[in-house]
Amino acid sequence: MRLVPRPDPVRDPVRFVDQRLGAGSLLRSTLRYVFPDHWSFMLGEIALYAFVMLVATGVFLSLNYVPSDETVTYTGSYAPLQGRTMGAQYESVLRIVFDLPAGNLLRQTHHWAANVFVVAIALHLARICLTGAFRRPRELNYLVGVTMLALALVEGFLGYSLIDDLLSGMGLAIAYSVAGSIPFVGGDLAILFWGGEYPGSSAIWPRMEILHVLLIPVAIGGLLTVHLVQVIRQHHTQFPGGPRGERAVVGTPLWAAYALRSIGLFLIVAGLLLLLGGLVQINPIWLWGPYETALSTNGAQPDWYLGWLIGALRLMPPLEVRFGDYVAVPNPFWGGALYPLVVFGILYLWPWIDKRRWGDRARHETLDRPRDNPRRTASFAALATWVFVILFAGSVDRFAFRTLISYEAQIWFLRGAAIAGPVVAYLVTRRLCEELRARERHPLRGWSGEVVRARDDGGWAAQPEEAPTDEAAGEAAPPR
Amino acid sequence: MSGHRHLSRARRLARAVARRRPLLPRPVRVAAAIGCASLAAAIGLGALASQAPSVGAQAGDEPPAATGNTPTSPAASGTATGPAPPAAIGAAPPTVTGSEPAPAAASGSDPASATPGQLAEGRRLFLSGCASCHGEDARGIEDVAPSLRGVGAASADFYLRTGRMPMEDPQDEPQRKEPFYDERQIAALVAYVGSFGGPPIPSVDPAAGDLSVGFRVFGELCAGCHQIVGRGGITTGAWVPGLQEASPLDVAEAIEIGPYVMPAFGDQLTQEQVDSLARYVTWTRQPDDVGGWGIGHIGPVPEGMVAWLLAGAALLLTIRLIGERTTR
Numbered sequence: 001m002r003l004v005p006r007p008d009p010v011r012d013p014v015r016f017v018d019q020r021l022g023a024g025s026l027l028r029s030t031l032r033y034v035f036p037d038h039w040s041f042m043l044g045e046i047a048l049y050a051f052v053m054l055v056a057t058g059v060f061l062s063l064n065y066v067p068s069d070e071t072v073t074y075t076g077s078y079a080p081l082q083g084r085t086m087g088a089q090y091e092s093v094l095r096i097v098f099d100l101p102a103g104n105l106l107r108q109t110h111h112w113a114a115n116v117f118v119v120a121i122a123l124h125l126a127r128i129c130l131t132g133a134f135r136r137p138r139e140l141n142y143l144v145g146v147t148m149l150a151l152a153l154v155e156g157f158l159g160y161s162l163i164d165d166l167l168s169g170m171g172l173a174i175a176y177s178v179a180g181s182i183p184f185v186g187g188d189l190a191i192l193f194w195g196g197e198y199p200g201s202s203a204i205w206p207r208m209e210i211l212h213v214l215l216i217p218v219a220i221g222g223l224l225t226v227h228l229v230q231v232i233r234q235h236h237t238q239f240p241g242g243p244r245g246e247r248a249v250v251g252t253p254l255w256a257a258y259a260l261r262s263i264g265l266f267l268i269v270a271g272l273l274l275l276l277g278g279l280v281q282i283n284p285i286w287l288w289g290p291y292e293t294a295l296s297t298n299g300a301q302p303d304w305y306l307g308w309l310i311g312a313l314r315l316m317p318p319l320e321v322r323f324g325d326y327v328a329v330p331n332p333f334w335g336g337a338l339y340p341l342v343v344f345g346i347l348y349l350w351p352w353i354d355k356r357r358w359g360d361r362a363r364h365e366t367l368d369r370p371r372d373n374p375r376r377t378a379s380f381a382a383l384a385t386w387v388f389v390i391l392f393a394g395s396v397d398r399f400a401f402r403t404l405i406s407y408e409a410q411i412w413f414l415r416g417a418a419i420a421g422p423v424v425a426y427l428v429t430r431r432l433c434e435e436l437r438a439r440e441r442h443p444l445r446g447w448s449g450e451v452v453r454a455r456d457d458g459g460w461a462a463q464p465e466e467a468p469t470d471e472a473a474g475e476a477a478p479p480r
Numbered sequence: 481m482s483g484h485r486h487l488s489r490a491r492r493l494a495r496a497v498a499r500r501r502p503l504l505p506r507p508v509r510v511a512a513a514i515g516c517a518s519l520a521a522a523i524g525l526g527a528l529a530s531q532a533p534s535v536g537a538q539a540g541d542e543p544p545a546a547t548g549n550t551p552t553s554p555a556a557s558g559t560a561t562g563p564a565p566p567a568a569i570g571a572a573p574p575t576v577t578g579s580e581p582a583p584a585a586a587s588g589s590d591p592a593s594a595t596p597g598q599l600a601e602g603r604r605l606f607l608s609g610c611a612s613c614h615g616e617d618a619r620g621i622e623d624v625a626p627s628l629r630g631v632g633a634a635s636a637d638f639y640l641r642t643g644r645m646p647m648e649d650p651q652d653e654p655q656r657k658e659p660f661y662d663e664r665q666i667a668a669l670v671a672y673v674g675s676f677g678g679p680p681i682p683s684v685d686p687a688a689g690d691l692s693v694g695f696r697v698f699g700e701l702c703a704g705c706h707q708i709v710g711r712g713g714i715t716t717g718a719w720v721p722g723l724q725e726a727s728p729l730d731v732a733e734a735i736e737i738g739p740y741v742m743p744a745f746g747d748q749l750t751q752e753q754v755d756s757l758a759r760y761v762t763w764t765r766q767p768d769d770v771g772g773w774g775i776g777h778i779g780p781v782p783e784g785m786v787a788w789l790l791a792g793a794a795l796l797l798t799i800r801l802i803g804e805r806t807t808r
Contacts, residue, residue, distance in 0.1 A: 039803025046795050080763070082692045097770065108771050115787035120795070166699065166708055167779055260514075261802055267517025268798050272791060280790075281771030282783050287709050289699050297703040298713030298720060304784025395781045400714050407714050 034251030035258040036236040040127045042265060047120035048228075049269040050113045051220065057110040058213065064100060065162065066092035067209035069202050078286055086290035089205055090164045093285060109277030114156050116273060118305040121149050129350060129380045131367040133237045135360070139351040141230040146347045148223050151216055153305055158212040160283070160303055162205070167283070169291025170300045173198065174313070178336030183321075183329050199293050240366040247365070299398060304391070311393035312339040315415050343387060374433035381429035382422035389414060389421045594671035602672025605665055613650050618676060624650050631737065632678025636670045638733035653719055654740060679746070684732035686759035689752065694760025697753050701745060709777040710764040717741065724765045728758035 018024040035041075069087040076091070077098045096103040125145065128134050134142035157175070161168045176198045179190040193207070194200030235249045252258045276282070288297070302310055312335030321329035346353070354376060355361055370377040392399075393414045400407040455461045594602075607616060613625035620627035628636070639645035640661060644654035661669065674680065699708060705720045707713050712722035718741045723731070732754050738744030749757070767777060775782040 037804040039799045039805060042799040042803055046799070078768070080691045080695045080760075080768070084692055084696060104771055112787070112791070115783060116791045116795070119787050119792045123792070123796075166703070264514045264517060264802060265799065267514055269795065271517040271519070272794060276786070276791060279772040280786055281769055281774050282786075283779065284767075284769070284771055284774070284777070286770070287767050287777060288779075289695060289708060295699050295703070297699075297708040298705050298715070299707045299711060299778050299781075301778075301780040303780050304787060307780070307784065395784075397714050398778060398781050401712060401719065404719065 031253065031255035033232065033254045034235075034249055035254065035262075036238060036251050038239060040131075041236065043120055043124040043127055045262060045265055046269055047117055047124055048224070049266045050117035050120055050273065051224065052266070053113040053270055053273050054110060054117060055217065055221075057106045057113065058217070060106050061096065061110055062209075062213040064092060064096050064103070065089065065209065067162070067205040069164065069205055081286065081289065084290065087164050089162065090285070090290045093163045093165075097286060105274070105277050107277075108280075108282050109273050110159075111282045112276040112280070113273045114159060115282075115303060115305070116269075118149075118152055118156065121145075121152060122305075125149065125347075126380065126384065130370040130377055131237070131239075132354070132364060132373065132376065133367055134351045135354065135364040136351075137363055138230075138234060138237070141227060141234070142351055143348060144223050144227050144230070146344065148220055148227070149347075150344060151220050151223070155212060155216045155220065156303060157306055158208050158216070162208055162212060163283075163285055164205075164291050165283075165285040166288035166291050166295060166297050167285075167300050169293075170296055171302055173293070174310075174332075174336070176200075178309075178313075178332045181330040181333035182337055183333065186330075186333075235365075237365060237367050239369065246363070249365075299401075301395060301398075307394035308343075308387050308391040309336055309340060309394075311390040311396075311414075312336065314396070315390060315393050315411060315418055317415075339390075343383070346383060371433040371436040374430045374437070377433050378426040378430035382426040385425035386418065386422045389417045393418070594675065598668045598671045599675060601665070602668035602670070602675075605661070605669050606672055609646055609660075610669075618673065628673050629676040630678045631673065631676075633670045633674030633681050634679045634733050635737040635739075636673035637666070637681050638730065638737060638739060640666045640669055642730060644739070655719075656721060656725060679736055681729075682732040682736050682746075682754070684728045684758045685755050686728045686762055687755075689755030689757070689759035691756070691759055691763060693753065694756035694758075694763070697749070697757055698760050701748075702757070705742070707778065709767055710761055711776065711778050715741070723761045726761055728762060731758040731761050 066088045068089060071085050072088050072091050074081045074084045074086055074091055074094065076094055078094060081094065093107070096107055098104070128142060128145070157171070161172050161175070164172075176190050176194060179193065180186045182189060191197060193204070195203035195207075236251065238250060252261075289295075301307060313332060314335070316331065316335040318331055319334065320327055320331050357375070368376070393411070396410045396414065397407060399405070400410055450462055452460050452462050606614075606618065610628075611618075613621060614628050615621050615625075618628040639654065641659055643657035643659045646660055647654055659666065670681070698706075698710075702710075705713065705715050706723055707720075710723035710726075712720045714720060726734075734742065735749060735754055735757065736744065736746040764777075767774070775786060
């Protein structure tokens with residue numbers, strides 16, 4: 001008989017750790033945590049992984065960026081800018097592009113990741129709003145998400161502006177005008193942030209850098225943690241039907257199923273962003289050249305996620321509120337400041353607007369499919385149309401250049417579309433949802449054809465076979 | 481016998497698996513996803529590797545490429561034979577090239593020294609093709625077309641060679657198209673219009689210009705309308721052409737005369753700056769795309785389209801494939 005158990009190189013250390021930390025039960029519950037199966041729940045994951053890529057590439061970029069506008073003469077390896085005087089910040093990015101190994105790959109991957117990050121957030125937001133996932137008890141987590149979207153827009157603009165190339169320099173000039181247009185306090189605010197009247201003092205570069213590489217990423221990371229912890233605590237919402245209900249959560253456990261799927265998704269996101277970074281040129285700052293306040297270029301645009309603000313500035317008729325010579329509300333305020341405030345105001349209030357409209361204050365662990373609540377779906381479609389019509393207006397000069405359709409005519413058309421578009425989108429979406437619901441409820445509106453089969457003798461026979469309506473419609477049939 | 485039974489059991493098993501999962505079992509899907517991602521990452525890294533040489537090379541070999549195939553120096557244009565169509569347009573007929581600033585090219589090209597036969601043919605072509613708008617005496621017709629007295633050979637050469645004149649409707653904005661007249665006829669018309677006085681056809685030699693000077697001057701004077709990489713755009717009341725088809729001589733003439741709503745910059749620029757601008761504009765046909773596919777060289781609009789339509793669509797497709805699709 002053995003009184004002393006034989007030492008085991010695996011079990012013993014594990015037991016040692018578990019007896020002192022009690023980590024076993026925590027690990028077990030973590031590994032058994034269930035994740036939702038439906039594909040639309042992975043939109044937020046894409047945003048998360050884009051953020052991971054942003055941090056990973058951003059660390060490299062921040063180590064090589066110089067937040068200074070000190071004038072230097074370019075002597076690097078890019079011939080068309082030889083001997084040009086420029087700011088040190090622009091020169092440092094040229095060095096990243098041309099003189100550091102993999103520098104431009106990482107810079108471009110960073111920029112593509114930023115663009116895809118906001119795409120994923122927008123789609124994730126659409127999923128939440130269309131299915132009612134924001135309802136009680138998840139309103140606060142929804143607010144956290146909308147706040148991260150707002151921070152992502154500011155973060156993106158700062159990253160774009162840090163370089164001080166011709167495009168971003170023009171963007172900063174517009175930002176200064178918009179900041180200055182805030183009634184009564186705007187001018188002082190703009191001078192405070194820029195460190196003086198436009199173009200401001202040198203202090204703005206380290207300010208923007210510290211916001212871009214430290215404060216806002218940390219804020220996003222913190223909110224992200226809150227967002228995810230809250231999702232874990234409350235568990236995911238789910239579509240109705242099957243064994244699911246308000247009191248049960250169905251999904252795939254983390255180990256050994258969902259973790260693999262999620263790691264796969266991360267690798268796909270990372271691979272796609274690296275591919276874009278290596279193969280598709282983004283923001284070629286060496287072609288734009290350095291910014292000086294007297295310079296400008298035709299066709300200048302912000303990145304897509306701020307295009308709706310440029311669009312609003314363009315569409316807004318030249319209205320100002322004046323008292324004698326005093327301009328109380330300068331024109332850029334409407335498109336550049338009030339419009340995003342209204343859009344984000346609607347987004348922030350969305351759960352409470354929804355509550356009011358339906359008088360529905362109950363807890364909801366299950367979702368509505370978009371068609372199940374036609375008016376909610378139609379409302380979100382109207383909001384999205386409002387934003388995207390105006391986003392399109394931001395690029396209308398390039399569209400006019402390509403199509404030769406007069407710019408002024410397009411502006412007038414889009415002014416109309418910005419007002420009528422949401423109404424049309426509302427009506428069409430609502431009708432679509434109602435039709436979709438009606439179609440699946442109506443037993444006779446499925447497939448009603450007849451199957452004709454080849455006979456062995458070469459002829460054809462219309463078989464009075466069981467019509468495939470049940471099976472074909474089964475895929476899309478309502479859960480109830 | 482037993483082998484047959486094994487086979488049928490395997491088949492039954494396969495069928496059972498297939499029945500449980502409509503498309504592929506999840507482990508296969510996950511494995512496929514990871515495989516795709518690794519492949520994508522590998523290609524990305526490959527792109528990185530292929531990126532390095534172009535960075536090192538471009539400083540050295542770019543300037544000759546910009547000027548090598550453009551027959552634009554006065555000496556070259558005298559022979560007037562370039563292989564590519566734009567080059568042929570760029571090389572103006574020998575009778576009108578050069579002029580006072582370039583003594584080497586003063587071979588009967590001055591309008592003043594145009595032959596009487598040329599002037600007569602120019603007069604004849606003018607009456608049949610131009611006079612209905614510009615007037616029989618070339619003094620213009622009010623509200624239709626401007627006077628051509630004093631616009632000079634530079635202007636006539638620019639408008640005729642780039643196909644901007646004649647226009648169908650005098651209210652239109654002149655646009656680049658295939659030239660209406662052949663080289664001999666253009667030479668005759670240019671000689672005729674030039675005989676009223678005005679600036680002669682300028683000389684330009686992009687090889688003598690400096691690319692970085694051209695980039696800087698273009699940014700200061702031209703990019704506000706033509707876009708910094710010469711991709712064109714719109715301004716109040718005008719459609720600004722992209723410059724990828726413009727020959728160096730087109731650039732020099734446009735600087736001199738200021739066509740349509742463009743201001744004339746001839747007085748502000750030295751010959752070296754004009755040469756440098758012509759060199760820069762030629763360079764923008766194929767700028768340094770060290771970052772990969774250039775997607776139009778106009779920045780955020782095509783970039784946003786790639787982000788949504790390419791990356792967004794690819795990622796949506798991915799999650800549709802690796803996630804479940806039913807809501808039950």
